[in-house]
Amino acid sequence: MPEDNPIPHEAIDRLCTWFESLSPASLEALGNFYTADARFKDPFNEVQGTAAIAGIFEHMFDSLHDPRFVVTNRLVDGAQCFLAWEFRFRFKRFHATTEQVVRGGSHLRLASDGRVSDHRDYWDAAEELYEKIPGLGGLMRWLKKRAVA
Structure with missing residues:
Protein backbone atom coordinates (compact mmCIF):
# COMPACT_ATOMS: atom_id res chain seq x y z
CA MET A 1 0.00 0.00 0.00
CA PRO A 2 1.51 3.39 -0.96
CA GLU A 3 2.33 5.83 1.85
CA ASP A 4 0.19 8.92 2.27
CA ASN A 5 1.73 12.16 1.14
CA PRO A 6 3.22 13.65 4.35
CA ILE A 7 2.68 17.25 3.22
CA PRO A 8 -1.05 17.39 4.15
CA HIS A 9 -0.34 15.82 7.55
CA GLU A 10 2.44 18.32 8.26
CA ALA A 11 0.28 21.19 7.02
CA ILE A 12 -2.60 20.08 9.27
CA ASP A 13 -0.24 19.78 12.25
CA ARG A 14 0.94 23.38 11.70
CA LEU A 15 -2.63 24.58 11.15
CA CYS A 16 -3.91 22.93 14.35
CA ALA A 51 -9.01 39.66 4.45
CA ALA A 52 -12.63 38.57 4.88
CA ILE A 53 -11.63 35.45 6.86
CA ALA A 54 -9.40 37.57 9.11
CA GLY A 55 -12.39 39.87 9.64
CA ILE A 56 -14.42 36.98 11.06
CA PHE A 57 -11.67 36.13 13.53
CA GLU A 58 -11.20 39.83 14.44
CA HIS A 59 -14.92 40.09 15.18
CA MET A 60 -14.64 36.98 17.37
CA PHE A 61 -11.88 38.61 19.43
CA ASP A 62 -13.84 41.88 19.67
CA SER A 63 -17.09 40.17 20.73
CA LEU A 64 -15.91 37.51 23.20
CA HIS A 65 -13.61 37.14 26.19
CA ASP A 66 -10.72 34.69 25.81
CA PRO A 67 -11.89 32.80 22.70
CA ARG A 68 -9.82 29.73 21.90
CA PHE A 69 -10.04 26.51 19.95
CA VAL A 70 -9.07 23.05 21.19
CA VAL A 71 -8.70 20.49 18.40
CA THR A 72 -9.93 17.18 19.83
CA ASN A 73 -9.56 14.95 16.76
CA ARG A 74 -8.48 15.05 13.15
CA LEU A 75 -8.94 12.87 10.11
CA VAL A 76 -6.74 13.49 7.09
CA ASP A 77 -7.52 11.93 3.72
CA GLY A 78 -5.32 13.15 0.90
CA ALA A 79 -5.81 16.86 0.42
CA GLN A 80 -8.77 17.15 2.76
CA CYS A 81 -9.23 16.99 6.49
CA PHE A 82 -11.95 17.00 9.12
CA LEU A 83 -11.15 18.57 12.49
CA ALA A 84 -13.31 18.03 15.56
CA TRP A 85 -12.93 20.91 18.01
CA GLU A 86 -14.18 22.70 21.06
CA PHE A 87 -14.51 26.47 20.93
CA ARG A 88 -14.14 27.90 24.43
CA PHE A 89 -15.01 31.50 25.34
CA ARG A 90 -16.85 33.78 27.73
CA PHE A 91 -19.60 36.15 26.64
CA LYS A 92 -18.88 39.85 27.18
CA ARG A 93 -22.50 40.91 27.73
CA PHE A 94 -23.85 38.19 30.04
CA HIS A 95 -22.52 35.25 32.05
CA ALA A 96 -19.10 36.89 31.64
CA THR A 97 -17.56 34.65 34.29
CA THR A 98 -18.87 31.35 32.87
CA GLU A 99 -16.79 29.60 30.24
CA GLN A 100 -18.93 28.44 27.33
CA VAL A 101 -18.08 25.50 25.07
CA VAL A 102 -19.29 25.02 21.51
CA ARG A 103 -18.46 21.65 19.96
CA GLY A 104 -18.16 21.42 16.22
CA GLY A 105 -16.11 20.37 13.26
CA SER A 106 -14.37 21.81 10.23
CA HIS A 107 -14.03 20.27 6.79
CA LEU A 108 -10.88 21.63 5.17
CA ARG A 109 -9.66 21.27 1.61
CA LEU A 110 -6.00 21.94 0.99
CA ALA A 111 -4.34 23.48 -2.03
CA SER A 112 -1.27 21.76 -3.48
CA ASP A 113 0.98 23.92 -1.27
CA GLY A 114 -0.75 22.67 1.92
CA ARG A 115 -2.70 25.87 2.61
CA VAL A 116 -6.46 25.80 3.15
CA SER A 117 -8.47 26.64 0.04
CA ASP A 118 -11.91 25.79 1.46
CA HIS A 119 -12.99 25.80 5.14
CA ARG A 120 -16.50 24.79 6.18
CA ASP A 121 -17.50 24.75 9.85
CA TYR A 122 -20.32 22.57 11.13
CA TRP A 123 -21.92 23.17 14.50
CA ASP A 124 -25.44 23.44 15.87
CA ALA A 125 -26.05 27.14 16.50
CA ALA A 126 -29.36 26.47 18.29
CA GLU A 127 -28.00 23.95 20.80
CA GLU A 128 -24.47 25.24 21.17
CA LEU A 129 -25.17 28.99 21.24
CA TYR A 130 -28.79 30.18 21.25
CA GLU A 131 -29.78 27.97 24.18
CA LYS A 132 -27.10 29.67 26.29
CA ILE A 133 -28.41 33.20 25.73
CA PRO A 134 -30.73 34.49 28.49
CA GLY A 135 -34.35 34.77 27.31
CA LEU A 136 -33.69 33.25 23.92
CA GLY A 137 -32.36 30.05 25.56
CA GLY A 138 -35.71 29.30 27.22
CA LEU A 139 -37.54 29.77 23.94
CA MET A 140 -35.09 27.52 22.08
CA ARG A 141 -35.41 24.75 24.69
CA TRP A 142 -39.23 25.02 24.53
CA LEU A 143 -39.16 24.81 20.71
CA LYS A 144 -36.87 21.77 20.89
CA LYS A 145 -39.26 19.98 23.26
CA ARG A 146 -42.24 20.81 21.01
CA ALA A 147 -40.40 19.53 17.93
CA VAL A 148 -39.79 16.09 19.45
CA ALA A 149 -43.21 15.77 21.13
Missing part, protein backbone atom coordinates in the same frame (compact mmCIF):
# COMPACT_ATOMS: atom_id res chain seq x y z
CA THR A 17 -1.08 24.48 16.34
CA TRP A 18 -1.95 27.88 14.86
CA PHE A 19 -5.69 27.46 15.58
CA GLU A 20 -5.04 26.45 19.16
CA SER A 21 -2.81 29.49 19.76
CA LEU A 22 -4.90 31.95 17.71
CA SER A 23 -4.69 35.54 18.93
CA PRO A 24 -5.26 38.96 17.40
CA ALA A 25 -1.50 39.18 16.74
CA SER A 26 -1.32 35.74 15.07
CA LEU A 27 -3.96 36.76 12.51
CA GLU A 28 -1.12 38.43 10.58
CA ALA A 29 0.03 34.90 9.66
CA LEU A 30 -3.35 33.90 8.18
CA GLY A 31 -1.89 34.01 4.65
CA ASN A 32 0.59 31.31 5.65
CA PHE A 33 -2.33 28.94 6.31
CA TYR A 34 -5.02 30.03 3.79
CA THR A 35 -4.79 30.70 0.06
CA ALA A 36 -5.53 34.28 -1.01
CA ASP A 37 -8.89 33.23 -2.48
CA ALA A 38 -9.84 30.72 0.25
CA ARG A 39 -13.52 30.27 1.03
CA PHE A 40 -14.90 30.11 4.58
CA LYS A 41 -18.44 29.18 5.64
CA ASP A 42 -20.02 28.66 9.05
CA PRO A 43 -23.61 29.00 10.34
CA PHE A 44 -23.33 32.82 10.30
CA ASN A 45 -20.81 33.71 7.59
CA GLU A 46 -19.85 32.90 4.03
CA VAL A 47 -16.83 34.80 2.77
CA GLN A 48 -13.95 34.50 0.37
CA GLY A 49 -10.39 35.80 0.68
CA THR A 50 -7.96 36.10 3.54
